[in-house]
Amino acid sequence: MERSEAFELLGKYVEGDVVLKHSLSVESSMRQMARFYGEDIEKFGLAGLLHDIDYEKFPETHPHSGTPILREAGVPEDIVSAILGHATESPRDTLMAKALFAVDELSSFVTACALMRPSRSYDDLEVSSVNKKLKSKGFARGVDRELIDIGASELGLDKDLLIMEVIKGLRTREKELTLLGYSTL
Incomplete structure (x- = not known):
């Protein structure tokens, strides 16, 4: 499946800007994780783009x-x-599944951090800033910090390295998406 086909499919099920932006940010992070691990960038990206395809219409049974x-x-x-593996009760027995689980919550959190900066950009966002916000329970309360820790652990990565890879992915892809008329911010 080509990315354009996946994006069209996503558009049939996702109407809200919030889920679309989240899907684009997770796609960006997954593409970076594929680069990091030397995996198929398009395939990892598709997993990120489509991971919440049913979330708006079927939240109680998502992702099944x-x-x-x-x-x-x-x-x-x-x-x-x-995609099934990004739900906590589903097995994550592939690198793609582990990466998707690891970047799902973190992509949203990093985006929230970027939006709080005066620049409203990923360009000047540092790992230390993300970590500082992770310690603030009142910031982005909907993001489950424990899942971020579990995701890094399942990948065998230091959390700071995972955060840096997500930031790099979002920085890179945001520029491309802006040219296409979309944004993760």
Whole structure:
């Protein structure tokens, strides 16, 4: 499946700006994780882009309701499996699944950190700033910090390194997305 096809499919199920921006940010982070690990950038990106395809319409059964949608659209099974793995009760037995779980919450958190900066940009965001905000329980309360720790642990990465990779991915992709008329911010 090409990215353009995946984006069109996502548009059939995601109407809200919040889920779209989140999907774009997780796609960006997943593309960076693929670069970091030497994996297929497009495949990892598709997993990130499509991971919340069913969230708006079927929040109670997410991500399981997305499985038939993805399979019917011809999404490769390893991507479908990784998407199922980003839910805490589903097994994460591939690098793609572990990476998706690790960057899902963190991508949202890093974006929130960038939006709080005077520049409203990822360009000047540092790992230390993200860590400082992680310690503030009142900041981005909806982000489960424990899941970020679990994700880094499952990948065997130091949390600071994971944060840096997410920032790098968001920086890189934000420029490309802006040219396409979209943004993660």
